[in-house]
Amino acid sequence: xxxxxYLLFLGDAPDSLSVKVARGIRDWRPEYAIAQYRMNxxxxxxxxxxxxxxxxxxxxxxxxxxxxxxxxxxxxxxxKEILLQALEHGFDLASGLHQQLKRDHLIVFTADKYQRQxxxxxxxxxxxxxxxxxxxxxxxxxxxxxxxxxxxxxxxxAMEKEMHRRKLKATFxxxxxxxxxxxxxxIPLDAIPADFMAGAVEWLTPNNDEDHWDLIExxxxxxxxxxSGISLALIHGGQPDALILCHEPTREHxxxxxGYQLPSLEALRDLSLQTAQIANPDCKVIGISINTSELTxxxxxxxxxxVENRMGLPAVDPYKTGAGRLVDALQELP
Amino acid sequence: xxxxxYLLFLGDAPDSLSVKVARGIRDWRPEYAIAQYRMNxxxxxxxxxxxxxxxxxxxxxxxxxxxxxxxxxxxxxxxKEILLQALEHGFDLASGLHQQLKRDHLIVFTADKYQRQxxxxxxxxxxxxxxxxxxxxxxxxxxxxxxxxxxxxxxxxAMEKEMHRRKLKATFxxxxxxxxxxxxxxIPLDAIPADFMAGAVEWLTPNNDEDHWDLIExxxxxxxxxxSGISLALIHGGQPDALILCHEPTREHxxxxxGYQLPSLEALRDLSLQTAQIANPDCKVIGISINTSELTxxxxxxxxxxVENRMGLPAVDPYKTGAGRLVDALQELP
Numbered sequence: 001x002x003x004x005x006y007l008l009f010l011g012d013a014p015d016s017l018s019v020k021v022a023r024g025i026r027d028w029r030p031e032y033a034i035a036q037y038r039m040n041x042x043x044x045x046x047x048x049x050x051x052x053x054x055x056x057x058x059x060x061x062x063x064x065x066x067x068x069x070x071x072x073x074x075x076x077x078x079x080k081e082i083l084l085q086a087l088e089h090g091f092d093l094a095s096g097l098h099q100q101l102k103r104d105h106l107i108v109f110t111a112d113k114y115q116r117q118x119x120x121x122x123x124x125x126x127x128x129x130x131x132x133x134x135x136x137x138x139x140x141x142x143x144x145x146x147x148x149x150x151x152x153x154x155x156x157x158a159m160e161k162e163m164h165r166r167k168l169k170a171t172f173x174x175x176x177x178x179x180x181x182x183x184x185x186x187i188p189l190d191a192i193p194a195d196f197m198a199g200a201v202e203w204l205t206p207n208n209d210e211d212h213w214d215l216i217e218x219x220x221x222x223x224x225x226x227x228s229g230i231s232l233a234l235i236h237g238g239q240p241d242a243l244i245l246c247h248e249p250t251r252e253h254x255x256x257x258x259g260y261q262l263p264s265l266e267a268l269r270d271l272s273l274q275t276a277q278i279a280n281p282d283c284k285v286i287g288i289s290i291n292t293s294e295l296t297x298x299x300x301x302x303x304x305x306x307v308e309n310r311m312g313l314p315a316v317d318p319y320k321t322g323a324g325r326l327v328d329a330l331q332e333l334p
Numbered sequence: 335x336x337x338x339x340y341l342l343f344l345g346d347a348p349d350s351l352s353v354k355v356a357r358g359i360r361d362w363r364p365e366y367a368i369a370q371y372r373m374n375x376x377x378x379x380x381x382x383x384x385x386x387x388x389x390x391x392x393x394x395x396x397x398x399x400x401x402x403x404x405x406x407x408x409x410x411x412x413x414k415e416i417l418l419q420a421l422e423h424g425f426d427l428a429s430g431l432h433q434q435l436k437r438d439h440l441i442v443f444t445a446d447k448y449q450r451q452x453x454x455x456x457x458x459x460x461x462x463x464x465x466x467x468x469x470x471x472x473x474x475x476x477x478x479x480x481x482x483x484x485x486x487x488x489x490x491x492a493m494e495k496e497m498h499r500r501k502l503k504a505t506f507x508x509x510x511x512x513x514x515x516x517x518x519x520x521i522p523l524d525a526i527p528a529d530f531m532a533g534a535v536e537w538l539t540p541n542n543d544e545d546h547w548d549l550i551e552x553x554x555x556x557x558x559x560x561x562s563g564i565s566l567a568l569i570h571g572g573q574p575d576a577l578i579l580c581h582e583p584t585r586e587h588x589x590x591x592x593g594y595q596l597p598s599l600e601a602l603r604d605l606s607l608q609t610a611q612i613a614n615p616d617c618k619v620i621g622i623s624i625n626t627s628e629l630t631x632x633x634x635x636x637x638x639x640x641v642e643n644r645m646g647l648p649a650v651d652p653y654k655t656g657a658g659r660l661v662d663a664l665q666e667l668p
Binding site: 130131132133134135189190191192193194195197198199222223225226227228229230231232233236237256257259260263271274275278279 | 464465466467468469523524525526527528529531532533556557559560561562563564565566567570571590591593594597605608609612613
């Protein structure tokens with residue numbers, strides 16, 4: 001588990017798109033986002049205070065989070081001196097980059113010297129058991145998608161926010177690096193050895209209060225041939241009681257594989273439910289989350305209406321209108 | 335790729351069950367099984383010549399294969415001196431044990447000294463790409479199961495044997511440690527990081543002659559919650575043209591998870607085909623392989639007849655009668 005709160009490092013970000021991780025933290029865990037640290041040529045701004053390393057330490061920040069990604073996922077040479085200074089000032093470092101902090105000798109040496117921790121959130125931090133499939137107490141809701149990158153993480157986080165607003169017991173459970181950096185914990189499912197995928201999901205979502213919901217971040221898609229095995233491990237390890245279907249309606253083909261068309265929401269519903277009921281016969285599909293960011297407001301409203309009528313399930317864009325109706329549907333479950 | 339042929343090490347095997355790996359090599363790659371090496375208190379016998387290390391080297395053996403498993407999958411202290419002598423005599427070592435050869439300092443030191451190779455076949459030997467889903471030339475046949483350990487590897491190997499007998503182009507493709515030791519190559523799919531499972535299967539089964547069949551060893555089951563993700567990665571990475579359903583009719587519950595019942599062959603057929611057709615719309619289920627080892631001959635015959643009539647597909651026990659009718663069905667495909 002990563003120590004919070006954070007000082008968010010935006011580095012020399014060329015634009016606001018490249019600080020997606022930092023923005024996720026600011027949006028979903030504002031209490032962790034004490035301040036931002038920007039280099040002179042940074043073109044991104046999260047709208048939170050700028051602080052020096054010392055000011056942020058004095059304000060209580062524990063971890064210096066690399067909230068910026070460059071092409072190739074490397075640790076930029078321009079950042080190195082600042083990362084070393086952060087360790088010297090008493091920060092732990094956390095990174096979701098492909099290039100590992102723990103593979104950089106100078107960073108490791110400096111972290112040892114100041115007894116600080118390094119978190120490479122793409123790398124499993126422990127071993128996981130093989131899934132045993134035993135029923136667990138508490139409830140679990142999983143987001144499943146017609147494709148990768150259609151809003152599964154965002155939907156789970158939006159549901160958590162709304163459930164906390166209603167004083168319901170709920171915990172977002174991160175299964176990818178952005179989610180782990182946002183919440184400070186989770187499993188990097190895509191890096192876990194195949195035998196232990198479902199067991200890692202069981203470990204992540206253990207027994208809990210009967211009225212508690214784990215909101216599990218989905219990954220990939222049962223219909224995306226590159227990552228479908230990960231999606232099925234989430235369905236079988238997660239033993240969900242409820243599924244939310246996630247979709248982006250303007251996508252022309254499955255992400256990264258041009259020869260493959262997206263499935264219909266009906267096909268996603270049926271295959272997800274059929275496989276989920278192997279582990280939990282009571283599992284139900286309770287709602288639909290549509291990422292309408294590429295549609296006009298009018299198009300979005302019409303699309304949501306159409307989907308809702310066709311599928312007989314609440315269909316919302318939680319980006320635009322919150323996850324209230326999805327949480328209503330969870331609460332209506334017996 | 336492991337150098338062949340082999341000297342098969344049976345160690346101090348307490349019984350013939352514990353030399354399953356060595357027997358697999360003898361049965362399926364007799365040309366690799368030059369001889370066996372047994373310690374004084376060995377209770378197993380493969381019925382092939384016993385040779386000393388020197389005799390086997392002179393007969394051409396290249397690799398000393400640990401063909402015996404003890405409880406816990408460790409390298410027994412009693413074996414150590416012989417393994418070191420084998421390296422000294424010029425053998426490479428290959429092992430499917432849980433405890434790695436490469437983690438034993440004395441074995442590593444000795445292998446370096448004699449410039450020999452160590453193969454821990456449970457550990458991926460390279461990195462694999464993310465699956466791209468592009469169509470490939472050649473044909474592929476995958477075994478899928480109602481459960482783990484129902485005869486998927488055996489079925490694929492039996493089909494390869496029969497196809498070679500008919501002078502057809504076919505290659506068994508190993509995806510687990512026993513299969514890798516039998517053939518000397520393959521992928522340890524259960525140890526590959528989740529993101530790369532399907533890509534590893536694509537790498538294993540690349541473009542080939544139009545009339546060549548890769549016979550892919552299946553793993554797990556879509557219905558086994560611990561390992562279903564691995565099975566789906568095989569289906570989507572393998573892009574099979576043909577599926578064989580594998581089943582063991584006396585199993586009372588899914589292996590290792592007592593609360594879970596086996597699916598029907600119909601359910602296996604439907605879910606396997608539906609998921610396989612995402613990657614290859616022309617995929618067909620062409621036959622059924624039943625492990626009847628727990629039935630009497632009469633029971634087996636009746637069961638096979640019943641399944642064949644019910645499913646409308648050839649149903650055989652390749653252990654007992656060979657895989658001829660499964661290969662007939664492959665050959666009848668357009």
